[in-house]
Amino acid sequence: MAATYEDRVVGPATTVLLGADNGKYPDANSLLVQGAERTVLLDAALGVLPRTDRLPEIDAVLLTHAHEDHLPALHRFPHAECWVHEADRFAMSTLDDFIDLFGIAPERRESFGQMVTEKFHFVPRPDSLGFEDGHVWHLGGGVRVEAIHAPGHTAGHCMFKVEPDSVLFLGDVDLSSFGPFYADAFADIDDFARTIERAASIDAKTYVSGHHKGIIESREQYLELIRRYGAVIDRREQRLVDFxxxxxxxxxxxxxxxxxxxxxxxxxxxxxxxxxxxxxxxxxxxxxxxxxxxxxxxxxxxx
Ligand SMILES: [Zn+2]
The missing domain is CATH 1.10.10 (Arc Repressor Mutant, subunit A)
Structure with a gap:
C-alpha cells in the first residue's frame, strides 16, 4: 500500500507536512511556514518529495541539522536559500564533508555515501548560509521563525520556534522511546542532556517532533514525554555501571x-x-x- 501523507494546519502560518508513519525513519516530519512575503520549509524530508508539485514557491529551507533524513527533498529547491547552523554547515559542502559529520567507520564510508546519495538524494549545497542561536527569520506579516541551538545530536542541531503560531519544532529531540542518539562525530551526551532541559523549559501551543511522536498539543503530555526521553540517558548509564x-x-x-x-x-x-x-x-x-x-x-x- 502506498504511504499516505497528511498535512496538518497547526496555525494560520504553519502546516506540518507529516512524513509516512508519523515521520518514522527513514522519513521525518517537515514544516511549511508562510509569511506575507516569504515562505520557508523547516527540514525537507522524504515526505516532502511527493508534495513538491503542490507546494507554494519556497524561498528558503532551514535545516534542524545536516542529517540524511532531514534533507532528501532539498535538491528539489535549488533556487531556495539553504540555512544550517554554523557548526553543521561544513557538512553541506561536499559528500566527503557530509560523511565526516557522522563519524562512521572508514570501511563503511563508501557504502554510506552511496546510500545517502541514492536513497536520500543528498546533493551538496556549498552555498548554504550559516546561523547561530537566536537567529530570527522575518517572513512578513509578523510571522517569524527563531533558531534555538540544541546541540548534542550534532554540534549544530537546532530547534525552531514559529511565532505567532507558538509552534516548537524539535527536530531530532524526537521524544522517541529509543531515546537520544549521540554517536555522531560531533555529538555530545552532556550537551544533549542540557538541550533536553532547555527544550522542556520552552512553552508552546504545539510541539512537533522530527520523528515518531509527531504533533503534541498538550503541554502536560509534552513534559511527560520529554522527561521519559531524558531518563533514557540515565537508564543506559545505570545499566553500564551495573555491568x-x-x-x-x-x-x-x-x-x-x-x-x-x-x-x-x-x-x-x-x-x-x-x-x-x-x-x-x-x-x-x-x-x-x-x-x-x-x-x-x-x-x-x-x-
Ligand atoms: Zn539526526
Missing part, C-alpha cells in the same frame, strides 16, 4: 550494548555502541563512578 560490577574491556561493553537491543541488527550498530560506550565511560570517570584498572579494564567504584 561494571566486574572489570570489563571496552569491547565487552560495546558487545553488551547500551543503545540498541540485542535483537537489533544493522551494519552501523557496532560502531554506534563503541562510540556510545566510550562517551558514557568518559562521563562516568569525570563523575568518579568508574575507574580504569591497571590492565586497562573499566570498573564501577560503587560496587
Amino acid at each position: 561494571l560490577s566486574e572489570p570489563r574491556t571496552l569491547e565487552q561493553i560495546a558487545e553488551h550494548r547500551l543503545v540498541y537491543r540485542p535483537q537489533d541488527d544493522g551494519p552501523g550498530i557496532p560502531n554506534v555502541e563503541a562510540v556510545a560506550a566510550r562517551r558514557h565511560l568518559a562521563r562516568l570517570r569525570r563523575s568518579g563512578r568508574v575507574n580504569v584498572t591497571e590492565d586497562g579494564k573499566y570498573s564501577a567504584t560503587e560496587c
Whole structure:
C-alpha cells in the first residue's frame, strides 16, 4: 500500500507536512511556514518529495541539522536559500564533508555515501548560509521563525520556534522511546542532556517532533514525554555501571550494548555502541563512578 501523507494546519502560518508513519525513519516530519512575503520549509524530508508539485514557491529551507533524513527533498529547491547552523554547515559542502559529520567507520564510508546519495538524494549545497542561536527569520506579516541551538545530536542541531503560531519544532529531540542518539562525530551526551532541559523549559501551543511522536498539543503530555526521553540517558548509564560490577574491556561493553537491543541488527550498530560506550565511560570517570584498572579494564567504584 502506498504511504499516505497528511498535512496538518497547526496555525494560520504553519502546516506540518507529516512524513509516512508519523515521520518514522527513514522519513521525518517537515514544516511549511508562510509569511506575507516569504515562505520557508523547516527540514525537507522524504515526505516532502511527493508534495513538491503542490507546494507554494519556497524561498528558503532551514535545516534542524545536516542529517540524511532531514534533507532528501532539498535538491528539489535549488533556487531556495539553504540555512544550517554554523557548526553543521561544513557538512553541506561536499559528500566527503557530509560523511565526516557522522563519524562512521572508514570501511563503511563508501557504502554510506552511496546510500545517502541514492536513497536520500543528498546533493551538496556549498552555498548554504550559516546561523547561530537566536537567529530570527522575518517572513512578513509578523510571522517569524527563531533558531534555538540544541546541540548534542550534532554540534549544530537546532530547534525552531514559529511565532505567532507558538509552534516548537524539535527536530531530532524526537521524544522517541529509543531515546537520544549521540554517536555522531560531533555529538555530545552532556550537551544533549542540557538541550533536553532547555527544550522542556520552552512553552508552546504545539510541539512537533522530527520523528515518531509527531504533533503534541498538550503541554502536560509534552513534559511527560520529554522527561521519559531524558531518563533514557540515565537508564543506559545505570545499566553500564551495573555491568561494571566486574572489570570489563571496552569491547565487552560495546558487545553488551547500551543503545540498541540485542535483537537489533544493522551494519552501523557496532560502531554506534563503541562510540556510545566510550562517551558514557568518559562521563562516568569525570563523575568518579568508574575507574580504569591497571590492565586497562573499566570498573564501577560503587560496587
Ligand atoms: Zn539526526
